[in-house]
Amino acid sequence: MNWSRIFQNLNYAVSLLLFLMGLYTLAMKPNLIKKIMGLNILETSVFLFIVSIGMVDSGQAPVMAHGAAQQVVVNPIPQALILTGIVVAVSTTAVSLSLCIRIHQKYGSLDACEILGREVA
Amino acid sequence: MKKLFVILALAALGVVLLWVVGKMPEMGDSRTPDKTHVVPRYIEDGVKEAGAENLITDVILNYRGYDTMGEVAVIFSALCAVIALLDREKRGVSRSAVDASQVRSSRIVRVTVRILFPVIFLFAVYLILHGENSAGGGFQGGAVIGASIIVFTLVFTLIESTRDIPLTLRVILESLSVLTFLAVGFIGVFKGVEFLTYILPGLSPGVAGALRSQVFMMSIEIAIGVAVGAIFTSIVFAMIKEENFELEPHIPEP
Amino acid sequence: MNASFNHPVLIVVVPLLFAALCPIIGLIRRSLVVWLALFGTACTSFLALSLIGRVTPGNDLSYHLGGWEPPWGIEIRIDTFGLLMVCVISTLGILLVLYSWKYMERELPANRLSYYYTLLMLIYTAMLGFSITGDIFNMFVFMEIFAITSYALVAVTGEKRALRAAFKYLLMGATSSVCVLLAITFLYSVTGSLNMLDISNTLAELSPDYIRVALAALVFFITGFSVKAALFPVHVWLPEAHSIAPSPVSALLSALVIKMGVFGIFRILFTVYGPGFANETANWKSLNEVVAWAAALSILAGAAFAIAQKDLKLMIAYSSISHIGYIVLGICLLSYHGTAGGFYNVLAHAMGKASFFLVAGCFLYKKGFRRIEDLKGLGRSMPISSGAFALASLSVIGLPPSAGFIAKWNILWGCLDSRKYLFAGVVLLGSVLAAVYCLKVVYYLFFTGPRMRDTRIEEAPAAMYVPAALLSLGTLFFGIFSGLILPSLNSASRILMIR
Numbered sequence: 030m031n032w033s034r035i036f037q038n039l040n041y042a043v044s045l046l047l048f049l050m051g052l053y054t055l056a057m058k059p060n061l062i063k064k065i066m067g068l069n070i071l072e073t074s075v076f077l078f079i080v081s082i083g084m085v086d087s088g089q090a091p092v093m094a095h096g097a098a099q100q101v102v103v104n105p106i107p108q109a110l111i112l113t114g115i116v117v118a119v120s121t122t123a124v125s126l127s128l129c130i131r132i133h134q135k136y137g138s139l140d141a142c143e144i145l146g147r148e149v150a
Numbered sequence: 151m152k153k154l155f156v157i158l159a160l161a162a163l164g165v166v167l168l169w170v171v172g173k174m175p176e177m178g179d180s181r182t183p184d185k186t187h188v189v190p191r192y193i194e195d196g197v198k199e200a201g202a203e204n205l206i207t208d209v210i211l212n213y214r215g216y217d218t219m220g221e222v223a224v225i226f227s228a229l230c231a232v233i234a235l236l237d238r239e240k241r242g243v244s245r246s247a248v249d250a251s252q253v254r255s256s257r258i259v260r261v262t263v264r265i266l267f268p269v270i271f272l273f274a275v276y277l278i279l280h281g282e283n284s285a286g287g288g289f290q291g292g293a294v295i296g297a298s299i300i301v302f303t304l305v306f307t308l309i310e311s312t313r314d315i316p317l318t319l320r321v322i323l324e325s326l327s328v329l330t331f332l333a334v335g336f337i338g339v340f341k342g343v344e345f346l347t348y349i350l351p352g353l354s355p356g357v358a359g360a361l362r363s364q365v366f367m368m369s370i371e372i373a374i375g376v377a378v379g380a381i382f383t384s385i386v387f388a389m390i391k392e393e394n395f396e397l398e399p400h401i402p403e404p
Numbered sequence: 405m406n407a408s409f410n411h412p413v414l415i416v417v418v419p420l421l422f423a424a425l426c427p428i429i430g431l432i433r434r435s436l437v438v439w440l441a442l443f444g445t446a447c448t449s450f451l452a453l454s455l456i457g458r459v460t461p462g463n464d465l466s467y468h469l470g471g472w473e474p475p476w477g478i479e480i481r482i483d484t485f486g487l488l489m490v491c492v493i494s495t496l497g498i499l500l501v502l503y504s505w506k507y508m509e510r511e512l513p514a515n516r517l518s519y520y521y522t523l524l525m526l527i528y529t530a531m532l533g534f535s536i537t538g539d540i541f542n543m544f545v546f547m548e549i550f551a552i553t554s555y556a557l558v559a560v561t562g563e564k565r566a567l568r569a570a571f572k573y574l575l576m577g578a579t580s581s582v583c584v585l586l587a588i589t590f591l592y593s594v595t596g597s598l599n600m601l602d603i604s605n606t607l608a609e610l611s612p613d614y615i616r617v618a619l620a621a622l623v624f625f626i627t628g629f630s631v632k633a634a635l636f637p638v639h640v641w642l643p644e645a646h647s648i649a650p651s652p653v654s655a656l657l658s659a660l661v662i663k664m665g666v667f668g669i670f671r672i673l674f675t676v677y678g679p680g681f682a683n684e685t686a687n688w689k690s691l692n693e694v695v696a697w698a699a700a701l702s703i704l705a706g707a708a709f710a711i712a713q714k715d716l717k718l719m720i721a722y723s724s725i726s727h728i729g730y731i732v733l734g735i736c737l738l739s740y741h742g743t744a745g746g747f748y749n750v751l752a753h754a755m756g757k758a759s760f761f762l763v764a765g766c767f768l769y770k771k772g773f774r775r776i777e778d779l780k781g782l783g784r785s786m787p788i789s790s791g792a793f794a795l796a797s798l799s800v801i802g803l804p805p806s807a808g809f810i811a812k813w814n815i816l817w818g819c820l821d822s823r824k825y826l827f828a829g830v831v832l833l834g835s836v837l838a839a840v841y842c843l844k845v846v847y848y849l850f851f852t853g854p855r856m857r858d859t860r861i862e863e864a865p866a867a868m869y870v871p872a873a874l875l876s877l878g879t880l881f882f883g884i885f886s887g888l889i890l891p892s893l894n895s896a897s898r899i900l901m902i903r
Contacts, residue, residue: 034172041171048167048586049160055579056156064575071582075589082593085185086178091205092284093197101180102205104189105196107592109209110541113221114585116289117548120228121578123385124555127232128571130389135564144568170620173613175593183614187596187606188475216469216478220533220545223420227526227549230427231556234519321427328424332417338470345413346470 040081047074059141061132065125072118076111083107201348201363202282210287211367215346219335221289222327222374229324229381232388239312239391246390249307263305270298278375282364288327288371292378299383308391311383320380327370327377334366408454412467412480415451415490416533419444419497423525430518441501441521445528449494452487452532459487461896466538474538475602481538484896485747488889489535489667492754493660497528499871503762504652506865507769511561511650520560527553527656534664540588540676541598543668547584547632551577554661558649569644576641580631584668587624590617591676600676607681618677619687625672626695633665635695635732636702639725643709646721651765654717658724659758663750666731669695673736674900689738696736700830702729707837711844716767716776719841720760723800726834727753733827734815742818743897748890749811752799752879756808759796759875763789766864766872776845781853785862788869790849792876797842799879802835807882810890 035042051074054067083104091105129139136144175182192205192213200208210218278291303311338347348366422444430437459465459482467480482490501524508520530549537543555577559570592598594614595606610618627638634642642662646654673692681688706726713719727749734746766789767773767782783790799808812835819828863869882889 034176035168038171038174038177040177041174042168045164045167045171049164052163052579053156053160055575057153061571068575068578068582071579072585075582075585078586079589079592081177082175082184082589084178085180088180090285091193093203093205094283102193104185105192105205105209106184106189106598108206109214109217110588110592112206112210112287112289113217113224113541113545116221116225117545117581120224120231120548120552121574121581123228124231124235124552125571125574125578127235127385127389128555128559128567128574131235131559131562132567132571135562135567167620170590170616173616174590175614182593183596183606184593185596188598189596191476212470213472213477214541217539217542217545219420220542220549223423223526223529224545224549224552226424227523227530227553227556230519230522230526231552234516234523234556234560235562237513237516318431321431325424325428328420332421332424335413335417339410339414342409344468344471345410345417348470 038081040084041078044074044078044081047071047077050074061129061139061141061144064141065122065129068125069118069122072114072121076114076118079107079111079114201361202367204282204284204287207282207287207367207371211370212348212363215370218370219328219331219346222331222377225378225381226324226328229385232385236388238317238384239308239387244308244312244387244391246303246308247392248304248390249309250392255305259305263301267298267302270294270301274298274375274379278371279368281371282367288374289378291371291375293382295375295379296382296386299379300386303386303390308387312387315380315383320384323376323380324384325377326380327374330370330373334370408458410467411451411455412465412482412536413469415448415455415494415536416480416529418451419448419525419529419532422447423522423529426518426522426525430522434514434518437518437521438501438505441525442498442505444525445494445497445501448528448532449498452490452494455482455487456491459484461892462899474599475597478542479538479599479601480536481600482536484892485667485670486536488747488751488893489663490532492751493528493531493535496656496659496754496758496875497524499874500524500652500656500758503655503765503868503871506867507652507765508650510769516560520557523553523557523560524656527557527661531660531664535667538600539598540591540600540603543671544581544584544588547664547668548581550661550664551581551632554657557653557656558645560653561650563648565644566648569641569648573641573645576631576638580628580638583624583628583631587621587628590621590624594618594621600671604676604678604681607677610681615684618681619684622672622677622688622691626669626691629665629668629672630695630698631665633662633669633728633732634702634725635665635698635728636705636725637698639702639706642725643718643721646724647715647717651717651761651768654721655758655761655765658721658761659754662724662728663731663754666728666735666750669732670735679738679901692736692738696733696824696827699729699732699736700827702726703733703830703834704729704837707834707841710841711837713841714776715774716764716779716845717761717774719776719845720757720764723760723838723841724753724757726838727757727800730812730815730831730834733831734811734818737815737818737822737824737827738901739818739821740894740897740901741814741821743900744890744893745811745814745816745818747893747897748807748814748886751882751889752807752811755875755878755882756796756799756806759792759872759879760800762868762872762875763793763796766868769868770862770864776848779845779848781849783850784853785860786864786869787861788863788873792869792872793849794846795876796879797846799876799883801838801842803839805880805883807879807886810883810886814890 051071088103091102200212274294277286281287465482533546710722799806802812
């Protein structure tokens with residue numbers, strides 16, 4: 030394994046760590062709200078990853094102020110992509126939270142184990 | 151036991167991913183494939199071709215405008231999903247749990263919000279209108295509008311907010327972004343070019359292409375901003391409303 | 405430039421327009437919304453069917469949005485497979501809206517109905533856009549629209565178990581979407597493009613440094629889309645979500661939405677990566693093999709679980725897993741007969757399974773029966789619905805002269821073509837198992853219960869049994885006239901294999 034390359038790409042490694050943390054939260058936490066938080070961590074890790082890809086050393090924000098061409102700018106596409114990604118994440122969160130509200134009204138609980146158990150009773 | 155298993159599985163996945171990431175192009179290098187293949191044209195000609203100084207706005211609203219139409223549809227479908235699940239608030243009947251509590255928000259909070267609210271709103275308008283030339287844009291501005299209304303609702307009551315921003319108005323505003331996008335797109339279709347090509351009827355071809363694009367991009371930005379604000383407001387209203395709250399609120403133990 | 409030049413994008417835009425109009429019309433008159441939705445789907449269907457002559461195998465229809473040429477702008481690219489999907493989605497759309505008219509009136513309060521139709525129009529928009537786009541990120545955006553709307557549609561009745569099923573679906577679906585997004589990121593970082601054809605050209609001569617990243621992207625894509633398609637190890641969300649949702653929604657999800665996952669797998673494996681990507685044929689083939697095994701397991705597991713079910717809709721839902729297996733197996737056989745058969749099964753299964761769910765909805769609407777044992781003698785009191793079920797079960801089992809037979813025959817041919825005799829056995833065994841669970845229902849419907857003269861005919865409203873019956877007749881029609889579609893699928897698949 031090429032450790033120097035990994036340290037060079039530290040953002041990638043950190044976002045992967047966040048990815049795993051998100052997956053863990055999603056899989057193991059019984060509380061539905063915490064599961065949604067896990068989902069958000071998961072999504073955010075991927076956003077960090079995408080933005081890191083577009084980074085250029087000593088690059089500016091991709092705003093071409095009046096005629097100031099030929100400055101070094103970062104890649105605008107990843108930033109455009111995560112704007113879409115963020116909107117998608119917000120939408121998913123809104124839907125999941127409203128599902129949570131309904132679930133809490135019907136089951137009186139937000140605990141995954143309890144909700145599964147209620148079915149039997 | 152299950153916990154250990156999951157941690158081990160995730161660790162294995164992590165090692166594999168690290169192994170993959172080790173081969174990724176270096177971060178910050180400007181010669182990687184993603185910066186040499188498609189992007190140079192955006193950076194060199196973006197301002198000229200697409201019309202906005204902010205290249206991200208160019209990509210979002212011009213080069214990849216169709217994606218943004220999908221994005222607007224995503225947030226519109228989130229609204230429809232929330233409303234289909236939770237229903238809208240009913241006028242005059244719905245209150246939030248905060249409204250039902252006997253402890254009113256303090257005068258300091260009310261006055262602060264009353265002073266800050268217009269400022270926040272102004273900032274949102276700035277974000278929407280200045281998205282072409284600097285950081286900002288319709289979605290960001292819309293989110294700030296939504297946030298300002300949410301703060302207002304939490305401090306003053308839901309009844310107050312629904313009176314100021316009636317449901318009928320919001321229903322129309324919510325569809326506005328999608329409809330504006332389609333209207334702009336159809337102008338191109340009726341002029342015989344591709345969908346979402348920015349062509350202004352009645353303007354001579356001598357007028358610079360950038361100006362045409364800017365008119366359209368600005369109108370789309372404004373529509374997105376207003377619609378996203380309305381959508382966030384509606385989502386939050388649907389979430390916090392409680393129709394069957396207890397009329398005698400529960401007073402917490404001292 | 406002729407008038408139909410803009411048709412490709414109008415297929416996506418017209419349903420979106422109607423989706424945006426639905427809530428506004430709902431403010432004015434709620435009863436108008438269903439007619440608006442019906443009109444919208446009819447227009448879309450007209451536009452989709454008008455493309456039929458214009459796409460021929462090897463001659464894709466390309467459309468550049470905003471006039472920006474492909475690697476810079478977004479491209480819509482319709483090939484034979486995309487055209488098939490578009491036609492199936494839009495035609496089924498009309499029937500499902502028609503069916504919802506009576507069925508959902510009883511399930512939902514009037515003020516939420518207009519949002520139900522809005523969600524339906526949005527999900528059509530998303531699926532149509534997903535099928536014809538030529539850009540992977542655009543694919544992701546449309547995937548999210550149909551994902552979000554389908555979570556909501558599952559839970560729309562607010563029933564206790566439906567909420568739980570929808571939440572489970574949401575957690576798995578959202579995770580799979582993140583996988584796809586991560587894969588897009590990996591792929592973008594090594595190719596620098598988002599256009600499918602451009603990526604596939606870049607991948608063909610990818611620098612060997614990046615092959616590992618490209619392979620990781622491929623694995624993530626397939627994982628993500630498998631969850632959406634409900635392939636065997638990750639199918640756990642499907643049975644509950646599909647069986648508890650209201651019947652038109654079950655039909656929609658089973659007949660169309662899970663096909664999108666399959667279509668995603670197909671697009672990634674064949675259009676984006678392609679058999680010879682960067683001389684990595686061995687890796688690509690072995691991954692293909694893994695997917696084929698997952699598909700084979702889905703066929704058997706889905707069918708076996710379906711036999712064990714007592715609830716009619718749950719049985720149909722498990723049967724969907726089995727059929728998704730058939731489609732994916734056909735696609736991954738690397739033989740053009742298999743691919744053509746797999747896509748023919750998209751058509752056959754869409755009609756057969758939609759008909760199943762709609763008939764189950766008729767029983768539920770009229771009698772409130774869910775359990776298979778309760779269906780005794782319904783063949784006499786509800787003859788049209790039951791007849792539609794019997795006819796559709798021919799296709800689901802794969803007996804001639806139905807469309808399912810043509811599909812399975814071609815998949816079988818594909819198995820023999822690529823010398824995978826084990827898979828051929830799986831295909832046959834799956835059919836036998838399908839015969840067991842389908843004929844059990846048919847037996848209960850027609851051969852048990854009270855005598856003929858003791859029963860009154862109590863059929864569901866015509867708006868409900870007509871779509872079901874039409875779909876069943878459709879399976880028969882496309883079984884007899886398979887020459888309408890199969891040859892072009894065959895030649896399109898052959899071109900795919902040569903590339």
